[in-house]
Amino acid sequence: MATRTSRRRLLRGLAAGLPALAAGGALAQVGVLKAHEKPKSNPLPGDPGEWRGQFFQQALAERANGSAVETPVKPSELPGTAAVGQDAPSAAPRAAAALSEKADLVRMQEELRRALQKPVDQRKWTMVIDLRKCIGCSACTVACKAENHLPPGVVYRPVIEEETGTYPNVTRRFLPRPCMQCDDPPCVSVCPVGATSKRPDGIVVVDYNACIGCRYCITACPYGARYFDFGENYTDGTPRKEPYEEAPSPEYGREWKRDRGKSPVGNVRKCQFCLHRLNAGMLPACVTTCVGAATYFGDKNDPDSFVNELITSGRAIRLKEEMGTDPKVYYLV
Amino acid sequence: MRVAGARRQTMVPMVLALLWVVALAAGAVGVVQRLMTGHELSGYTSTIPWGLWVAAYVYLIGLSAGAFLLSTLIYVFGVRRLEPVGKLALFTALVCLLAALLAIWMDLGHMGRFYEVYTRGNPRSMMAWMVWLYTAYSVLLVAELWFALRGDLLARSAQPGFRGRLAASLLGRFGEAFAPSRGTAGDPDYDATADLRVVRVLGAVGVPLAIAFHGGVGALFGVVGARGFWNAPLYPLMFLVGALVSGGGLLTFIVAFFWPERDGERHRDVVSLLGRITLGLLALYALMVWAEYSITLYAAIPASSRPLYQVLGGPYPWVFWVFQVLLGTLVPAVILLARPRSVGWVGTAAFLVAASFLATRLNIVIPGLVEPQLPGLDRAYIDSRLTYQYFPSVMEWLVLIFVAAVATGLFYAGFRGLPLVVGRKEVSS
Numbered sequence A: 001m002a003t004r005t006s007r008r009r010l011l012r013g014l015a016a017g018l019p020a021l022a023a024g025g026a027l028a029q030v031g032v033l034k035a036h037e038k039p040k041s042n043p044l045p046g047d048p049g050e051w052r053g054q055f056f057q058q059a060l061a062e063r064a065n066g067s068a069v070e071t072p073v074k075p076s077e078l079p080g081t082a083a084v085g086q087d088a089p090s091a092a093p094r095a096a097a098a099l100s101e102k103a104d105l106v107r108m109q110e111e112l113r114r115a116l117q118k119p120v121d122q123r124k125w126t127m128v129i130d131l132r133k134c135i136g137c138s139a140c141t142v143a144c145k146a147e148n149h150l151p152p153g154v155v156y157r158p159v160i161e162e163e164t165g166t167y168p169n170v171t172r173r174f175l176p177r178p179c180m181q182c183d184d185p186p187c188v189s190v191c192p193v194g195a196t197s198k199r200p201d202g203i204v205v206v207d208y209n210a211c212i213g214c215r216y217c218i219t220a221c222p223y224g225a226r227y228f229d230f231g232e233n234y235t236d237g238t239p240r241k242e243p244y245e246e247a248p249s250p251e252y253g254r255e256w257k258r259d260r261g262k263s264p265v266g267n268v269r270k271c272q273f274c275l276h277r278l279n280a281g282m283l284p285a286c287v288t289t290c291v292g293a294a295t296y297f298g299d300k301n302d303p304d305s306f307v308n309e310l311i312t313s314g315r316a317i318r319l320k321e322e323m324g325t326d327p328k329v330y331y332l333v
Numbered sequence B: 001m002r003v004a005g006a007r008r009q010t011m012v013p014m015v016l017a018l019l020w021v022v023a024l025a026a027g028a029v030g031v032v033q034r035l036m037t038g039h040e041l042s043g044y045t046s047t048i049p050w051g052l053w054v055a056a057y058v059y060l061i062g063l064s065a066g067a068f069l070l071s072t073l074i075y076v077f078g079v080r081r082l083e084p085v086g087k088l089a090l091f092t093a094l095v096c097l098l099a100a101l102l103a104i105w106m107d108l109g110h111m112g113r114f115y116e117v118y119t120r121g122n123p124r125s126m127m128a129w130m131v132w133l134y135t136a137y138s139v140l141l142v143a144e145l146w147f148a149l150r151g152d153l154l155a156r157s158a159q160p161g162f163r164g165r166l167a168a169s170l171l172g173r174f175g176e177a178f179a180p181s182r183g184t185a186g187d188p189d190y191d192a193t194a195d196l197r198v199v200r201v202l203g204a205v206g207v208p209l210a211i212a213f214h215g216g217v218g219a220l221f222g223v224v225g226a227r228g229f230w231n232a233p234l235y236p237l238m239f240l241v242g243a244l245v246s247g248g249g250l251l252t253f254i255v256a257f258f259w260p261e262r263d264g265e266r267h268r269d270v271v272s273l274l275g276r277i278t279l280g281l282l283a284l285y286a287l288m289v290w291a292e293y294s295i296t297l298y299a300a301i302p303a304s305s306r307p308l309y310q311v312l313g314g315p316y317p318w319v320f321w322v323f324q325v326l327l328g329t330l331v332p333a334v335i336l337l338a339r340p341r342s343v344g345w346v347g348t349a350a351f352l353v354a355a356s357f358l359a360t361r362l363n364i365v366i367p368g369l370v371e372p373q374l375p376g377l378d379r380a381y382i383d384s385r386l387t388y389q390y391f392p393s394v395m396e397w398l399v400l401i402f403v404a405a406v407a408t409g410l411f412y413a414g415f416r417g418l419p420l421v422v423g424r425k426e427v428s429s
């Protein structure tokens, strides 16, 4: 119960604390924001950095005056943060969970660094998503939107929700769907100009400066993981673009400023496992943001890696294996 | 049909000309919108990424391949009775090809990068092969048309006026590239049989080329394993037969209504033969559609059968039942069976076949995309660009109207300016 409350609080914090860019995505996610019904004014104005700061200030103040404390959120309970708090006895199970989550992230981080020491063609980036741990919060969706500066209609990692059964025996299942980074990717072979290709480390990338925008690859992807950048903005129909829309996307380690007629507008876009972060020694944004700590990442060519442990746990499946695409995203069921 | 009465004779072309101007102007608005705003005003989405323009492209390129393959009946397979329509068929093929390329060019996200298919084409992509093949085909088509026309151009080049000058310039500058030594304007040693031989060779090369490239368009869809609806080995063949049906229909319509001497027995013969060819092809295509639909529905594998249910009873069932079945198949078949020797009726039926084939193409392109690739993906993220429903936007229709107007204009210009029809009376305009 306590864990759940703290998670909910954390969620609330996340939802409020993500940069303003996320707001567009989050609104669209709940169906509020359609292409033609944009809100008249941005509900979250200002500089994202400053905004995030305000959130933390406010949280600290609430904690200090006790106004927000039925079950206080200790920094120690946040996944991947500092050590156990003073009230260790009562919080022991929570702390243990938090510790293991922290350990998971730290371990993956270390493995990432280790993999980066190897030549690029000896790594095989792989993702594992634990469907029993995913709580369907869509924080990864939003984090990805923020990280890659994705415009409306471009969603690299939606979370598919599935509801089964009838009351009172009902259950919901959540399935995040990034690009599977197929080892035999049908999107690569169809591309008429070779703009889509598979890197030596297995990540399937789009060369924005080469893609002619024919959208053949969208039809060929069995997982619906490709999106066309129609050139739309969250602030269409309002007097000006917001700073988060002007800021360039860091994809592929370059600065892509969206502008009419300029790449990546008019291109097909897709999840690339946050390649720009990987190459900087960071885990993908969806992994570090995952509230349920359900997303794992690592090098499948490393026999001792966490992902290898999970893949061989007997719980791992892949989507549409019958297509022969050999996905590098595994799901634990 | 003979146009009766002097008034109607001037009224009809006037109205048609007016319609054409309006269509061109309205279409131009769409093109300007497309060029100014990119793809922002489109109706297609990330989930249904291909729409009206792709269907129109497949349709027009099919018309081109069909008209070309019919021309080879004359030049390669020696069907003498059809000889009068040979050049017209080649020219129709050329105009349809240009229109198809215009439509698909508008569809590209980066129009300025089309050349990359030549500079960095991917030989594993059916799309790249299709582009390479139709490039070869277009070169061949222009060459064949020129050789087929040269005799008549020579005869014409001596005449005064615009047509004479056009003929001379086509022979002169353009002609030098093909046959520098012979047949420049006014050459007395012109040898028509030599040209016909060249036409025959080019036509013979063109047969496998046209089959490869339009079969390739079918393969472009057929190879997409992710779309159960498209992933059918029958597709290349269906596309070829479809090209012949629609191209045959278009040619029959043109010959029926645009022939200069529309009351002769010879004209009636040609039209009725073309009508019968179209009817045969129509029956063959209907058989293929039946094979595809019945087997898919019986096997009931959701990936391919669900899209089919969308065709038969989805949001736009009239595209199939009204356009493809009724106006595109049943009505023309009945007309062609009941009035096989009436030029007017055969021409009307052929027009129905040719025009409604766009619906058939739409019923291939769109349904293949309407099924979410993973169950629940349609509800995973709500956005107007992520819906699995599609209806062309106004801009898309306008651009298509522009393409149609340009094609009609080109055709008419060629029809008036070039010696496409044997024995054509020189009508003053």
Ligand code: SF4
Pocket: A178, A179, A180, A181, A182, A185, A186, A187, A188, A204, A220, A221, A222, A223, A224, A225, A226, A270, A325
């Ligand atoms: S999931 Fe789709 S986009 Fe990603 S590699 Fe596979 S085919 Fe390509």
Ligand code: SF4
Pocket: A190, A191, A192, A193, A194, A195, A196, A206, A210, A211, A212, A213, A214, A215, A216, A217, A218, A267, A268
């Ligand atoms: S849209 Fe771009 S990446 Fe996709 S197939 Fe066409 S050229 Fe290649």
